[in-house]
Amino acid sequence: MKSLSIALKDLQILFKNRGEVIQLFLLPLLFIIVFSGALGALGEGEEDTRVPLPIVDLDGGEAAQSLLAGIDAAGGVRTELYEQAQAQSLIEENDISRMLIIPADFTSGTAQGDTVELTLISHPDADIQQTEAVRLVIVGVASDLALERQILASLRQMGDMQANAPEEYQVFNTDRVLAQARIQFERAQTQPLIEVVQTVPSEEGEREETPDLGVVAVAGIAVLFVFGTAQVTARSIYDEKKVGSFRRLLAAPMSKAALLSGKMLPNIVVGLIQFTVIFAFGIFGLKLLGLASPSLGNDPLAVVLVCLIICLCSTAFGILIAALARTENQIGGLTSILVWGLGIVGGAFIPIFILDQFLGPVVKIIPQYWANRALSNLMLRGLGLADVATEIAVLLGFTVIFFLIGLWRFDFD
Amino acid sequence: MKAIYDTLSVAGKEIRLIAADRGALAVLLILPVLLGSLFAGLNLMLVTEEGNPNILLNVALVNEDSDVFGEEVAKSILNIDELDVRILTNVSDAEQRVTEGEVAAAIIIPADFSEKIDSYSPTEIEVIVDPAEPESASIVTGIMNQVVAEVTVWGEIQYGIRTIMGESDLLANANPEELRSIEAQNLGVIMTQLNELRRNPAIAVISENLEGAKVEGGIELFITFLFPAFTVMFIFFIVGTESSSLLQEREAGTLRRLLAAPIPRWTVIAGKMLAYGLLVCLQVVILFTLGYVLFDITLGRDPFALVVITITVAFVAVSLGMLVAAFARTSSQADNVGMILAFVMAGIGGAFPLWPPIFRSGGFIGTLSKFTPHAHALEGYYSVMAENAGLAQILPQLGFLWLMGLVFFLIAVWRFKFE
Numbered sequence: 120m121k122s123l124s125i126a127l128k129d130l131q132i133l134f135k136n137r138g139e140v141i142q143l144f145l146l147p148l149l150f151i152i153v154f155s156g157a158l159g160a161l162g163e164g165e166e167d168t169r170v171p172l173p174i175v176d177l178d179g180g181e182a183a184q185s186l187l188a189g190i191d192a193a194g195g196v197r198t199e200l201y202e203q204a205q206a207q208s209l210i211e212e213n214d215i216s217r218m219l220i221i222p223a224d225f226t227s228g229t230a231q232g233d234t235v236e237l238t239l240i241s242h243p244d245a246d247i248q249q250t251e252a253v254r255l256v257i258v259g260v261a262s263d264l265a266l267e268r269q270i271l272a273s274l275r276q277m278g279d280m281q282a283n284a285p286e287e288y289q290v291f292n293t294d295r296v297l298a299q300a301r302i303q304f305e306r307a308q309t310q311p312l313i314e315v316v317q318t319v320p321s322e323e324g325e326r327e328e329t330p331d332l333g334v335v336a337v338a339g340i341a342v343l344f345v346f347g348t349a350q351v352t353a354r355s356i357y358d359e360k361k362v363g364s365f366r367r368l369l370a371a372p373m374s375k376a377a378l379l380s381g382k383m384l385p386n387i388v389v390g391l392i393q394f395t396v397i398f399a400f401g402i403f404g405l406k407l408l409g410l411a412s413p414s415l416g417n418d419p420l421a422v423v424l425v426c427l428i429i430c431l432c433s434t435a436f437g438i439l440i441a442a443l444a445r446t447e448n449q450i451g452g453l454t455s456i457l458v459w460g461l462g463i464v465g466g467a468f469i470p471i472f473i474l475d476q477f478l479g480p481v482v483k484i485i486p487q488y489w490a491n492r493a494l495s496n497l498m499l500r501g502l503g504l505a506d507v508a509t510e511i512a513v514l515l516g517f518t519v520i521f522f523l524i525g526l527w528r529f530d531f532d
Numbered sequence: 533m534k535a536i537y538d539t540l541s542v543a544g545k546e547i548r549l550i551a552a553d554r555g556a557l558a559v560l561l562i563l564p565v566l567l568g569s570l571f572a573g574l575n576l577m578l579v580t581e582e583g584n585p586n587i588l589l590n591v592a593l594v595n596e597d598s599d600v601f602g603e604e605v606a607k608s609i610l611n612i613d614e615l616d617v618r619i620l621t622n623v624s625d626a627e628q629r630v631t632e633g634e635v636a637a638a639i640i641i642p643a644d645f646s647e648k649i650d651s652y653s654p655t656e657i658e659v660i661v662d663p664a665e666p667e668s669a670s671i672v673t674g675i676m677n678q679v680v681a682e683v684t685v686w687g688e689i690q691y692g693i694r695t696i697m698g699e700s701d702l703l704a705n706a707n708p709e710e711l712r713s714i715e716a717q718n719l720g721v722i723m724t725q726l727n728e729l730r731r732n733p734a735i736a737v738i739s740e741n742l743e744g745a746k747v748e749g750g751i752e753l754f755i756t757f758l759f760p761a762f763t764v765m766f767i768f769f770i771v772g773t774e775s776s777s778l779l780q781e782r783e784a785g786t787l788r789r790l791l792a793a794p795i796p797r798w799t800v801i802a803g804k805m806l807a808y809g810l811l812v813c814l815q816v817v818i819l820f821t822l823g824y825v826l827f828d829i830t831l832g833r834d835p836f837a838l839v840v841i842t843i844t845v846a847f848v849a850v851s852l853g854m855l856v857a858a859f860a861r862t863s864s865q866a867d868n869v870g871m872i873l874a875f876v877m878a879g880i881g882g883a884f885p886l887w888p889p890i891f892r893s894g895g896f897i898g899t900l901s902k903f904t905p906h907a908h909a910l911e912g913y914y915s916v917m918a919e920n921a922g923l924a925q926i927l928p929q930l931g932f933l934w935l936m937g938l939v940f941f942l943i944a945v946w947r948f949k950f951e
Contacts, residue, residue, distance in 0.1 A: 138868020146875055153879045210742065229735065239739045243920075254739045261735035262681070266688065268735075272728075273689040273721045274696065280717045290700040299692050312649060312687045314656040315676045319663045320631045335666055451555025455563050464570065492633075499664035500631050 121373040125381025126388070129355055133385060139351060143389060147344040147397050151337055151405070169197040172253055173218040175206050180226025182264065186237075189260035196256050210242055217241035217250055219257065229268050230297075237261065267304035274299060320501075334413040337401035338494040342487050343462040344397070345390045345426075345433050350454040352386040352437025357450055369531060379526075383434045390430030416497045421504035425497060428511055429490045432518045436486070438525035466491040486517045538795040542803020543810070549777070550811060556773045560811065564766040564819055571762075572755045572827045589668050590616050592626040592638040599646030601683055605657065608679045609639060615675065630660050636668035637661045639676060649687040682726055689722050756830055759823035760913035764906050765874070765883040766819075767812050767849050772870025774808045774853030779863035782950070791950055801945070805850040812846035832916040837923040841912045844930050848905045848937040854944035881906025908932045 133139060172190065176183050187198050201209070201218065209215045220238045222228070228235040237257060241250045278291025359365035368378055398415070405412035415422045440457065444450040465487030482488045493510035496502045550556065595606045610617050618635065620626045626638035640658040642648075648655035659676055661669035697714070706714065781787040790800050820838075823829040831838065853870065860866035878884060881904030882891040891898065891907035901907040912929040915921035 136864070136868070138865055138872070141872055142868060146872065149876060149879055153884060234736060236736045236738055239737060241739070241741050243741050245741075250739060254737060258737050261737055265735050266685065269685050269725050269728075270688050270692050273725045274692050276721045276724065277693050277696075277717065280721070290696050295696060295699075299696055303688055303692055307684075307688065310654050312652070312654060312684050313680045314654065315659055315673060315680055316656045317659050317661055317669065317673045320627045320660055335664060447555070449555060452558035453555075455555070455559045456566075460563060460566055463567065495664040496633065500633060500662065502631065506632065 121371075122377045122381035122384060125368070125378065126384035129382065129385040130388060132355070133351065133389065143344065143348060143351070143393060144396050147340050147393070148400050148404075150340045150343075151397070151401060169195055170249055170253055171215075172196050172198050173201045173206050173209070173215050174198050175201055175203045175218055175220045177203065177223040178221045178225035182226040182229045183221045185264060186221065186225075186260060189263060190256060193256045193260060196253055210240065213242045215242075216245035217253065229264065230271075263308070266307055267300050270303050271296060271300040334401075334405075334411050335495070335499065337397065337405075337413050338498055339466060339491055341394055341397040341401075342429065342465070342490045342494065343459075345393050345429055346436060346458050346462055346487055346490075347454075348386050348389050348393065348430075349433050349437035349440055349458055350450070351389065352382065352434060353440040353444065353450050353454065354447070355385075356382055356438075356441040357444070357447055361447075365531075375531060379438070379529075383438065386434040386437055387427075387430045390433055391426065394426045394430075413498055416499070417501045418497060418503045421507065422494070422497050424504070425490075425493045425507060425511065425514075428514050428518070429493075432486055432490070432514050432521070435518045435521035435525065438529070439521040442525040442528040442530070461485050462487045486514060489513045489517070535796060535799055538799040539802045539806060542790070542795075542800055543806040546777075546804055546807035547810065550773075550807060553773075559769055560766060560773065560815060561818060564762045564815065565822055568759055568762045568819055568822065569826065571758055572823070588616050589614060589637070589672060590618065590635040591672060592618050592620050592629055592635045593641075594620050594623050594626050594638065595641045596623075596643040597641050597645035597647075601646040601649050601687070602641045604686070605641055605645075605679060605683055608682070609676075612675060612679075614671070627660055630662050633662055633664060635662075636665055637672040639672070649683070650690075652687070652691040685726060686722050689725055690718065693718050693721065755823070755827050756918045757914055759819055759827075759829050760910055760917065761883045763816055763819045764845065764881075764909045764913070765878040767815055767845055767909075768852070768874040768877060768906065769871065770808050770812055770849050771853040771856055771874055772867045774804065774850060775857035775860060775866035775870050776863040778804060778854075778857045779860060779866050783863055788951060797950065798945075801854065801948075805854065808850045808853060809843075809846040812849055813842055816842045816845075830917055832918070833920050834916055834922040837916045837921070837926060838913075840923060841909065841916065841926060841930060841933075844912075844933045844937070845905070845909045848909070848933050848940065851937045851940035851944065852905070854948065855940040858944040858947040858949075877904040877906050880904050882910060905933055905936050908936075 174187060176187070190196055190198050198219075203220075206215065206218045210218055218240050220240065222235060222237070224233070225235050225237075239250070239254055239257060274291060274296040278289075278296065281289065281291060356365070359368070369375070371378075398413075402412050402414065436457070440450060440453050444453050465482065465485040489510045493507045493514070496507050496510070591609075593606060593609055595602050597603075606619075609615060620629075620638075623638075623640055626635075626640070629635045630638050638660040640660065642655065642658070645655055645657070657676060657680060659669075659673050661672060663669075778787070781790070787800070791797060820829070820831065824831060852873070856866050856870050856873070860869055880897075881901050883906045891901040891911055908929040912926040912933075915926055915929075
């Protein structure tokens with residue numbers, strides 16, 4: 120009961136501080152918006168954001184037409200036709216950043232099976248990443264076009280091998296070979312012989328779906344900011360010590376344990392509100408913005424339990440920081456390294472498979488890493504409570520260790 | 533002369549205070565160094581010196597097709613350096629491992645794969661990916677698209693040859709030995725073509741600049757973007773530190789004492805701004821030195837332009853700090869507002885390590901980003917460092933930044949209450 124009234128008082132103080140409220144609840148939403156690409160989506164549809172690609176078509180033949188149609192269809196790049204002299208002078212003035220030259224022998228060359236070269240010329244100041252993206256689009260379209268040529272070349276080669284066969288078996292004549300290659304090429308455009316289909320595992324067999332960075336970011340950012348609440352706990356303890364109200368509380372007829380748990384409760388409540396706000400935004404807000412959104416997975420109760428444990432761990436973290444730091448500045452320093460630094464290393468922004476490779480076992484001593492693992496197992500992979508038993512045990516272990524060190528080093532006066 | 537001395541002594545006092553504030557120094561100096569190194573190190577590790585991806589992903593392979601095309605795909609997958617392949621026999625076992633996050637993806641070659649290709653009917657290879665790891669999913673699918681491209685060419689050629697041959701009586705009349713030799717020729721043609729495909733593509737795409745030099749993209753550029761991005765982001769964290777320190781002095785009453793001292797009022801402000809401006813320059817020097825020494829970032833060909841833009845950005849950041857101090861009521865409010873401003877503007881202005889940078893992305897958000905000092909600062913740094921721009925080319929950015937800084941500064945001076 121006494122703990123409760125201390126907790127209530129702390130929550131009142133916290134919610135009066137608008138800056139802190141914004142930092143705890145709105146900042147994570149901003150992060151999600153940035154990482155889910157919602158910012159980019161805002162501007163879409165209003166204007167043509169495709170990269171313009173000036174084309175100098177010296178060929179004008181059928182193959183050049185298919186190439187241009189292919190580039191336009193690939194998305195991201197928009198072709199614009201220019202005369203060679205005009206394009207040359209524009210690019211020298213940096214009025215256009217790059218141009219693609221289709222050589223005069225492009226159609227005849229591809230038809231005959233010669234190697235032909237497309238040249239992408241860019242101004243030295245052109246954005247190199249964009250140039251590379253444009254180049255990849257052209258390479259993709261060109262390799263589709265090349266399929267026709269490859270079929271053609273092989274049919275010719277086979278014809279050559281059959282050259283010594285009797286007259287009635289000479290079926291590989293030029294017209295027949297060309298027609299066959301064309302038929303197959305056209306079919307391959309609409310119906311590729313082999314397709315790679317990407318799916319994700321799910322209860323009802325596989326779903327065809329592309330995993331989305333924004334969806335993955337929601338849980339990671341929630342974990343980062345819930346651990347960030349540790350800073351609030353540490354600072355609130357420090358503030359009370361500074362103004363002396365902590366000592367007065369000690370004089371009140373209640374145990375130290377009740378006092379300390381009263382200081383811990385608000386952190387847990389705040390953490391749970393954070394999870395609710397962030398997940399609600401992730402699940403409903405992203406959907407409203409027309410983006411892919413995460414779900415709570417197949418075992419929402421397990422998600423709730425894990426969230427509660429993460430809040431406990433974050434609180435114990437706060438007590439630890441309050442016990443270790445002696446000045447307000449040290450609190451700032453310790454939290455910026457332990458909470459934000461470790462949080463980022465713990466998988467909030469960097470995929471875990473990369474971290475495993477880069478830092479090896481080191482990531483395993485970061486509590487946020489385990490929190491991220493537990494949530495992504497439940498929410499993204501659709502696993503159940505039993506599958507995150509290890510993660511839960513480790514998080515509880517961290518909680519106990521932090522709390523014990525905190526209690527041991529805690530200076531009540 | 534005396535005013536300069538006064539300003540310097542206020543700045544000197546402030547610097548001693550900053551040096552004692554380990555929390556602020558950790559946020560302003562250590563955190564960006566750690567994050568910059570981490571991100572740069574990660575990105576370098578992921579790419580070999582030749583520019584190829586340097587990663588190792590665990591994947592499961594289930595080949596239910598015992599015939600030639602299935603074998604060929606399986607062989608190609610096993611030869612790919614980026615994949616650590618575990619061969620499984622059971623699809624649900626493989627799927628289970630993906631679900632548990634044990635492998636990044638499971639590649640399933642269906643039982644009728646070769647049969648379908650032989651009869652020229654479309655078939656597919658399924659890649660079951662881990663929904664928790666979008667990056668590895670797209671890498672595996674990308675690799676599989678390449679693997680499949682070769683087998684597709686094979687299947688297409690085989691079909692073409694068979695179709696045409698089928699039009700004569702050649703196959704019908706051939707004896708088994710002739711048939712075998714035709715098949716061998718068929719295979720020979722396919723292998724020749726596949727080798728040709730690997731050696732030189734039918735349509736080559738050459739990327740060069742006006743002087744005919746080859747254009748290279750790549751990871752170095754991203755890292756050269758990364759350091760200015762982190763630097764600009766953390767420079768603006770000074771806003772919270774600076775404004776809350778000024779207001780703390782007002783709350784503690786030391787500001788009043790300074791005012792009572794025989795120095796002009798403005799030197800108190802100028803001294804504060806100078807101290808924090810120097811801290812910003814120190815941030816830039818530390819981060820760029822680190823990037824240069826450890827990660828080979830390029831600094832461009834105009835060091836003077838770098839100095840000018842750094843001083844300019846420092847001026848904007850400390851003016852913004854003064855502005856926040858002028859409007860905030862308490863020091864903790866100033867601290868919070870400063871931190872939120874720093875994060876929000878970094879996000880909108882493109883100082884997060886995302887590629888391509890927002891300030892160059894155009895559209896609504898591109899325009900929005902132009903309202904932050906971050907976008908102009910980054911455009912300036914990036915042009916000088918990665919694109920060899922000189923001072924003249926970044927004059928528009930510099931002009932814009934000075935304008936912003938002056939506006940912030942004038943409003944701050946007008947609104948700030950010393951007592």
